[in-house]
Amino acid sequence: MKKIVNKTVSGIIEIARGMFTILKHAFRPAITLEYPEKKPILSSRIRGKLALTTNQEGNLNCVGCMSCTKVCPCGDLIQIESSKDENNKPVVNKFTIDIGRCIFCGNCTQACPKDALIMTDEYELADYSRESLVFDKDKLMLSPEESANWRDKKERDS
Amino acid sequence: MALESTLNKEMIINVGPQHPSTHGVLRLVMTLEGEIIKDTKPVIGYLHRGLEKLAESRNYFQYLPMVDRVDYLSSFFCSAAFCYAVESIAGLKVPKRAEYIRLITMEFNRITSHLMWLTAFLLDLGATTPMFYAFREREDIVKLFEELTGQRMMYNFYTFGGVKKDLPEGWMTKAVDLCKSMPKMFDEYEAIITKNPIFMERTKGVGVLTQKMAADYAITGANIRGSGIDFDLRKTNPYSVYDEIDFKTHLAENGDSYDRYMVRIAEMRESVKIIEQALKQIPGGTPERLKVKSVNCGCKKEDCEFCGFDVQLVGKKLNAAVFKPPVGEVISMIEAPRGVITCYVVSDGTNKPYRVKWRTPSFSSVQLLPELIKGKNYSDLMPIFGSLDVVLPEVDR
Secondary structure (H helix, E strand, O other): OHHHHHHHHHHHHHHHHHHHHHHHHHHOOOOOOOOOOOOOOOOOOOOOOEEEOEOOOOOEOOOOOOHHHHHOOOOOOEEEEEEEOOOOOEEEEEEEEEHHHOOOOOHHHHHOOOOOEEEOOOOOOOOOOOHHHEEOHHHHEOOHHHHHHHHHHHHHHO | OHHHHHHOOOEEEEEOOOOOOOOOOOEEEEEEEOOEEEEEEEEOOOOOOOHHHHHHHOOHHHHHHHHOOOOOOOHHHHHHHHHHHHHHHHOOOOOHHHHHHHHHHHHHHHHHHHHHHHHHHHHHHOOOHHHHHHHHHHHHHHHHHHHHHOOOOOOOOEEOOEEOOOOOOOHHHHHHHHHHHHHHHHHHHHHHOOOOHHHHHHHOOOOOOOHHHHHHOOOOOHHHHHOOOOOOHHHHOOOOOHHHOOOOOOOOOOOOHHHHHHHHHHHHHHHHHHHHHHHHHOOOOOHHHHHHHHHHHOOOOOOOOOOOOOOOOEOOOOOOOOOOOOOEEEEEEEEEOOEEEEEEEEEOOOOOEEEEEEEOHHHHHHHHHHHHOOOOEHHHHHHHHHHOOOOHHHHHO
């Protein structure tokens, strides 16, 4: 009998202690973010959508060395076709990435010797069809200003 | 008449594959007699992705991001197991600073994993409030990971011979602040959960795992420490730099669900202490200080405090296309949040591994489940299954 009374009393005390802890939270500021209206501040290392940088004339920095395809875990996700022009300089004719199959591991950007393939902070990539997620060269290319911005950001980070 | 004959019959029930309280996809074929569980057969394989076979068609660097998917709640541990294995085949030395960064991230990862377990376990028992509190702290740690690695879950941060990037500026201050505030948050969970009479009634004396049974089924990690067997690879077989850090393992006596809960809470507190020590002891100190000092010093000697081997991030830069470890086989073991993760790698001298084998702790825990719940009420299923901390992708690989 005494045991049951003790158990009940201690149970009530413990539940009251728990309730008091929960009640304290009512007076704290909210920690959630109302997402579509307010967006989180992302760090400079964030691994988002892949993009191709350009130089000041608006040409691709990519030389078609295929380093990115050799470290990509998804096999034939990155497809590059390149040729040489009359000055024996490499020209990339086709550069396709299937973003729908990309796992955003960042291996390709680390393997790139010219900083031509980068990861932007864009992460809202949902779309209605799989075909529209296959990005070609025009869709991946950044403007010269954006590329310069990205280069500044990278220098600040490292 | 008809009613009585059905009541006395054994009934077969399918729990899952998509059950709200199995985190992952697991099917349990249960034979019930009334409320009493007579027999259970776990059916696994719904999340099989063939991670062992995939390794054979990819080179070492291509396989590295996939390793994170073995157990998505503790990605750093799987990466570490694979990296240690490949490093010991290829004979790569890891700098001390990289080892300390690995240790700090791994211990933070242990806390996030245990917090995730806490939310899932208490949701199974019907308590919703602790979930929001635990996710609040998890969010803080995950934000630190995001700043460091660029991703919130699949980090792909370790590489053969070290880590990919140094800590960003201001990261260490944030980590120290978080370590200071975290024990108060653990006190909050304990105030709500630990002595709660409903929680105690449902978990004390339920699912008792005896020492013999634990050893027979090769249970590792917090589950075996809850039964009182002192087995912790960080102590008994220190990998990384755990031998330079002062910490203790926590044991419980009875081996029931409540003890497993207590061990995990104590482990989280211990992890915070390990991180605090590691942040103090890290060679080179903060990245800002290290950068200034190494520019001023510039001696480039091997044993220099500011520009030597130990403060580098990667011991030896590797070319992904031509990285070919010599012929050999090796096993590496890591004390992950759920137990010992073992990675077995066989190299045949080419740039692709010949064989990769994962031995994961959750696989043993699932086998234990039918033994533990035999003859118990159906309502005891979740307190027992939840307390074992099974993550299904890790079971199926």
